[in-house]
Amino acid sequence: LQEESVRDPTASSGALQRRNRDLLRGLDAMIVVNDQYRRWVNPHVDNVLYEPLPIPEGQLTDLRQPPERTGRICLGIGTGNLDFENYYSNYRVFDSLRRQGYDLEAEFIGIKPYQRDRIEGYVADDPDVKITGYLEDDYYDHLSEFELAILLTTRGSTGRYAAELAALGVPCIGTAINEYQFQCWPALCV
Numbered sequence: 101l102q103e104e105s106v107r108d109p110t111a112s113s114g115a116l117q118r119r120n121r122d123l124l125r126g127l128d129a130m131i132v133v134n135d136q137y138r139r140w141v142n143p144h145v146d147n148v149l150y151e152p153l154p155i156p157e158g159q160l161t162d163l164r165q166p167p168e169r170t171g172r173i174c175l176g177i178g179t180g181n182l183d184f185e186n187y188y189s190n191y192r193v194f195d196s197l198r199r200q201g202y203d204l205e206a207e208f209i210g211i212k213p214y215q216r217d218r219i220e221g222y223v224a225d226d227p228d229v230k231i232t233g234y235l236e237d238d239y240y241d242h243l244s245e246f247e248l249a250i251l252l253t254t255r256g257s258t259g260r261y262a263a264e265l266a267a268l269g270v271p272c273i274g275t276a277i278n279e280y281q282f283q284c285w286p287a288l289c290v
Contacts, residue, residue, distance in 0.1 A: 130145045130147070130148050132150055178212060191223060206228060207246075249271070252275055262274050
């Protein structure tokens with residue numbers, strides 16, 4: 101489907117979705133990694149196994165622990181498609197916390213160069229917000245330095261970043277589909 105849509109830019113989203121549905125109906129079984137996708141696939145595939153993605157044991161044990169109060173908040177971790185990341189709401193929550201008297205700084209992580217202008221539009225003239233590109237080294241150490249994360253993404257595949265933050269002890273304000281974090285670290289999930 102992807103190759104066809106590249107070859108034929110006139111292929112409609114509806115037509116691609118219909119072909120995806122037809123493909124699903126031809127499957128004998130499917131493994132899904134989140135409940136939202138399970139509910140979407142169930143009407144089309146007879147045998148659906150729901151198996152959340154595990155985090156390998158020991159993957160996050162050697163990280164330094166941040167000071168108790170850093171005042172630093174993660175406002176999002178970039179993906180290829182910003183449309184569902186809901187950075188606007190993340191920023192609004194952060195701004196509301198500051199108006200309530202909290203002394204905070206925030207950071208958007210993993211913003212690709214071609215996305216930077218769009219993110220800067222949210223935070224123009226805000227000296228308390230930093231935009232960071234892709235982190236090749238010390239990614240988990242960097243995440244562990246946050247006091248809080250706000251990840252109000254509406255992506256159907258949400259959950260990985262919230263789970264990584266929770267594994268590092270960083271609470272996360274998220275959405276109802278942040279199920280990895282809720283199942284593993286309910287005390288760190290809002």
